[in-house]
Amino acid sequence: MLIGQAPGKVEAGGGKPFSGRAGRTLFRWLERAGLDEETAREKIYISAITRCFPGAHPSGRGDRVPTREEQSRCADWLERELRIIRPKLLIPVGRLAIERFLPKLPLDELIGTRHIVEHAGGSSSVIPLPHPSGASSWIHEPGNKGLVDRAIGLIALELRA
Known part of the structure; x- marks a missing residue:
């Protein structure tokens, strides 16, 4: 299950989550974890913190x-x-979604880590990703690419388990 912040302008008009520029980046990450966009959309339930x-x-x-x-x-x-x-x-993708499940910590202490979290549906592994939006400066800072790479590797391991 993938959880974002809210539908963006493109998504609100088209009804398909992560269909804008941020989605292209997100699906490139998921492809590196072993899921092309079509398979990811079939196998991963996509939700959001807010609906509008x-x-x-x-x-x-x-x-x-x-x-x-x-x-x-x-x-x-x-x-x-x-x-x-x-x-x-x-x-969880982006700070808002991450903070729904994990403590409020700097992203560089959360991205590239795996947690077990209890929630309404039971227990899940949680592997956070930064928001892939061009508006996010975090993903462009030196050193953070390695954290995203580590997160993608953890997601790949979970998908194979």
């Missing part, structure tokens, strides 16, 4: 982060999905 496009960020760079109230209004959807799907592997 939150609008553009006031700076004009990327999307606005959903408010706590918006997150709260959508929380029951995700809880129900977790109970129904009972995922073996959770891949």
Whole structure:
């Protein structure tokens, strides 16, 4: 199960999660873990912390982060999905999704790590990924590529298990 922040502008219009530029990066990562985009879309349930496009960020760079109230209004959807799907592997993408399952720590302490987490659907391995958006400066900082590579390797191991 892969969990993002919210639908982006492209996704809100097309109904297909991660179908914009960030999705192309995400699916390149998943392909390195052994799943081409078509197979990934067939085998991985994709969800989000919120269900609606939150609008553009006031700076004009990327999307606005959903408010706590918006997150709260959508929380029951995700809880129900977790109970129904009972995922073996959770891949939270981006800080908002990561913080739903893991402690609030710097991304460089979380990306490239594997955790076991209890949630509404039971217990899952959690392997976080940074947000693949061009608006995210984290993925372009020196040293972070190795952490993403490590996360992709961990995802590949989980998929083979």
